[in-house]
Amino acid sequence: MIRDLPERTRWAVVMAFAIAMAWVEAASVFYIRALADRIEPYQPDPLPIDGALGNVELWREAATLVMIATLGVLAGRTWRRRAGYAALAFGAWDIFYYVFLRLISGWPRTALDWDVLFLLPLPWWGPVLAPVSIALVMIAWGTLATQSADGASDARWASALGWIGIALALAVFMIDAWWALPDGRTAVLQVLPTPFRWPLFCVALLMIASPVLCRVR
Numbered sequence: 576m577i578r579d580l581p582e583r584t585r586w587a588v589v590m591a592f593a594i595a596m597a598w599v600e601a602a603s604v605f606y607i608r609a610l611a612d613r614i615e616p617y618q619p620d621p622l623p624i625d626g627a628l629g630n631v632e633l634w635r636e637a638a639t640l641v642m643i644a645t646l647g648v649l650a651g652r653t654w655r656r657r658a659g660y661a662a663l664a665f666g667a668w669d670i671f672y673y674v675f676l677r678l679i680s681g682w683p684r685t686a687l688d689w690d691v692l693f694l695l696p697l698p699w700w701g702p703v704l705a706p707v708s709i710a711l712v713m714i715a716w717g718t719l720a721t722q723s724a725d726g727a728s729d730a731r732w733a734s735a736l737g738w739i740g741i742a743l744a745l746a747v748f749m750i751d752a753w754w755a756l757p758d759g760r761t762a763v764l765q766v767l768p769t770p771f772r773w774p775l776f777c778v779a780l781l782m783i784a785s786p787v788l789c790r791v792r
Contacts, residue, residue: 582722585650586663592646593664597671600639604672605679607632614680617689622698622764629694629764636695643668651721655728659720666713669706689768692748697756699748700768701776708780709744715787723790733789740782747776 580588608614611623624632647661677683683690683703692699692706729737751768 585660586718586721589646589650589660589664590667593643593667594671596639596642596664597668598675600668600672601675601679603635604676608680614682615688616691617767619767620765621691621767622694625761625764633694636693656721659717661717662713663717663721666710666717669710670714673703673707689771697749697752697763698766699745700751700766701748702771705744705748705771705776709783712780712784712787715784719787719790729786730789733785736782736785740779740785743779744776744783747772747779 605614607624607628608616611628613621613623616622622629643661643664646664647657647659650660651657673683682688686704686707687702689700690703690706692701750772751766752763755762755766
């Protein structure tokens with residue numbers, strides 16, 4: 576059983592699973608975008624997935640989150656380590672998803688290409704660099720949380736800042752879809768975001784990284 580393995584071995588097993596899962600994710604997204612003729616999502620009618628295809632995609636994303644959470648629960652002995660392994664898996668999955676999607680389709684061409692990052696509860700939009708930056712922080716925090724001594728924990732102020740930063744980053748990703756929400760689902764799916772709010776995102780990223788910076792200090 577994975578919990579019987581040394582902590583470093585568990586870290587490697589979780590990383591291997593996340594990277595393999597990233598290939599499956601990239602392949603699935605490639606199939607869907609090829610079917611919808613939207614390999615590059617940032618163009619008019621960016622999400623032509625209303626109806627059955629849209630519902631399948633929403634459930635697929637929800638299932639992905641369940642898989643990552645389940646991996647964390649199975650890998651960790653304590654709830655902190657479980658959260659750490661889940662964060663580690665999510666970060667590695669997100670980064671390698673873009674690596675593999677580039678190998679499969681040639682997109683994204685640069686780290687500044689816009690992507691629709693997620694669809695739950697509303698479409699998230701942002702340049703590829705934004706989620707990758709958060710993913711790197713998740714890998715760092717997940718590694719510290721899982722490889723540190725038992726009983727180690729983040730300072731309360733750092734944890735609070737981290738959660739506020741997560742909420743702020745989600746707001747940056749979803750604000751354009753939120754503004755379109757009064758006009759209905761079709762309008763939300765047609766949204767092409769305005770220039771990315773980098774200053775606000777950088778504040779959010781620094782807050783998300785607070786537990787890591789506190790631990791390293």
